[in-house]
Amino acid sequence: MAVLKFEKALSRLETIVSELEGGELSLDESLKIFEEGVKLSKTCLKMLDDAERKVEILVQDKDGRKRIQAFSVEDSNSTES
Amino acid sequence: MAVLKFEKALSRLETIVSELEGGELSLDESLKIFEEGVKLSKTCLKMLDDAERKVEILVQDKDGRKRIQAFSVEDSNSTES
Amino acid sequence: MAVLKFEKALSRLETIVSELEGGELSLDESLKIFEEGVKLSKTCLKMLDDAERKVEILVQDKDGRKRIQAFSVEDSNSTES
Amino acid sequence: MAVLKFEKALSRLETIVSELEGGELSLDESLKIFEEGVKLSKTCLKMLDDAERKVEILVQDKDGRKRIQAFSVEDSNSTES
Amino acid sequence: MAVLKFEKALSRLETIVSELEGGELSLDESLKIFEEGVKLSKTCLKMLDDAERKVEILVQDKDGRKRIQAFSVEDSNSTES
């Protein structure tokens, strides 16, 4: 799953949605690709969640956070003076 | 039963209906295929029910819960509209 | 990390900003360089902190202490006046 | 260090200040010359301390001390009157 | 030092004082001529002391004694008036 790129997954999902919307499939096939689609969608969501979490972690770094505020204050002061 | 594809069953049902409509059958034969037809129709409906349940199950995964409900709601909404 | 020059890091940061602004990246790539960017910026800040600390240490020994404070006061006075 | 002339040191210190002001240096280089500058300034101050001690000794000879103070007083009086 | 004439020494001392007051000198030069100045001043005072002692010796024999005291009184009176 790790090697599956997000974009590829998304593209596959799109195909699946189209096929399902086409309505030409047998119930079995529909179910099968639906299942695949759901899994893909979940995988993608997880990937996004992971990315989001990662970004949030990166962004919400204790030291980083503070410093940025400190800098901002300092910066604003220095530009004021 | 497992191997019986929904579409084949539905097709058989269609054949039965046609044969019954033909009226060429003895009562007994009619009764027989009628009974077969009834069984087939039950099978088909069950397969559909199963499929729906499977969809539900697929959608209602652990973390999926909320989102799926959203989907569901969305779904119901979208079907309503 | 020690061999990474501050200026190189800063230049890399600039590239990262450009690439992020370009918006041509895949989610993976975006994430990757965003992470790199954040880490680089933290590294750079640390280097600056270290540099600043070093500056303070160099200046603040024994009798240096007083003098620097005197300077600071003097400096602020002179800029006020 | 003894052979380093005060003026040469001071001139070097001035060059360093100018270079720092120019801002063309890398952080590493800046730090390096800043450190050099701080050392130079301490060296200079030490030279001045040494010089002062030497001069004090010259001036504070046995009866020299008194005389010079006497002169000072006399001098200040004469300038007052 | 013995060959150095008092007037030359005094004149040199005056030059030194002027130069030091001018304040255009380097530290080394300042120190050097300050030292020279202090030494010159001591030398001059010593020469004057020697001269005074010589005067005393020349004047103070046998009946010279009395006369000198008389002179001194006379001298101090004349400067007071």
Added chain:
Amino acid sequence: MAVLKFEKALSRLETIVSELEGGELSLDESLKIFEEGVKLSKTCLKMLDDAERKVEILVQDKDGRKRIQAFSVEDSNSTES
């Protein structure tokens, strides 16, 4: 010193006093002529102190040769009386 006339000595002494009082001389020269002056003055006083009464008479021998011999005032007195 015997050949030095008292008058010459006194005149030199006067010159010395004038020169010293003129104050145009260097310390060395002053000391030198002061010493000379003091010695001259002492010499003069000594000459006065040591002066012995000496009266001579120029007599002419039979053969016309002139000769100097002592003369006492008493002689003249005695011849008078």
Added chain:
Amino acid sequence: MCLSNSSHVPGLFPSLLTVSALTRQIRSTLEQNFPSLWVEGEISNLRCPSSGHRYFTLKDQSSQIRAVLFRSQVERLKFVLQDGLEVFVLGRVSVYEPRGDYQLLLEALEPKGIGALQLAFLQLKAKLEAEGLFEPARKKSLPQYPQRIGLVTSPVGAAIHDLLTIMHRRWPFAQVLIAPVAVQGDEAVGQIVGAIQALNELGELDVLIVGRGGGSLEDLWAFNEECVVRAIASSRIPVVSAVGHETDVTLSDLAADCRAPTPSAAAELVVPDCFTVRHHLGHHQVRLERSMRSMIAARTVRVQVQTGRLPEPRLMLGKFVQQVDDLERQLYVRMKHWCRNLQMRLLSHQSAIWERNPLYEIHRQQRALIERGTRLVRGISGCILAKRHQTELWVSQLNQLSPLAVLARGYSIVHSLRDGKVVKKSTDVSAGESVRARLHEGELICLVQRTHPPS
């Protein structure tokens, strides 16, 4: 001489006389009648030939007579003859035969009105004055502190006694050399001149005192003698004259470099007062010392002033300390500034990265994903629903065609239990067999009691 010779020749021819005889008679007559006699007159046409005799005319308002003064007489004169001089002369009348001139042969000559000495004095004074002998410019200054003093005077008498006494009292330092001379009489002039010259020759004398005590003009006359005056004037050693009393001024006084009225006065004039000199010396010593000390004091003050102007070491070095401090401060400020600059740049990059963080994209993708999920579910639902509709359609048709309706009308179907075949003829079963009859509702299991053949 010639005249005196002719005066001894007697006259032999009274009636006829030769010029010479007559002249001789006239001469003897004159000489007999006019023996020595005093005549008063004024000198004129004075001639002084090299013979040393003097020829002149003696005249008054209306007459004149030739006169001769022979050399021996001339030499005895104190004064000098000159035209216009009113004189009394003692002489005999005689004739100068070669010319027949009568004339007075003079034995003595006195100036009229003043004494001869007086006249001589005045004449010599005038002469020497004309020569410039008395010029103040010629006069040498006296030594202030003479060591050796020559005395040209009489070694006896009160004068020298007083002089020596005073001199020794005032100036014991002086050495006196007496050149004894007669101060009057014939020898005086020669001795005085000799003594002056001898003392000059001796040298080493600082001053000469030439003089004597008071006396009459005659007594003092030697000091008016020309050679004495000249000796004094030409002395290389300064000469102080001390002749007679205050009122008597001799030519020596005038010629001397300095005149003292009396020998005692000369002593005071020539030598300084010892006490004064000592005082003077002492004063010099005071001035020497005072000026030396004040010089030293002045120099000391100068040195002290200059030393005082030497800067305080701290002040002198303070300038440099300030320079270093200033540079150090600048260094620090610049470095801080530089660090801050870098920080600002870094922060701007950081915030740019922050601003471009992938959250937005992530959220967008999330939304897209959700949308796709919705479509997915909708798709499968639609699919299932369609199939259900179809199925239900067929089921309803099936139900419409149900053979069970025949049964509902009262028909039933009988199956042989033995072979399960539908029993269509009575012969299909035998009595005693069981059959099943399917009714519209429910079934019956029936025992065949009998069979009836078709009719």
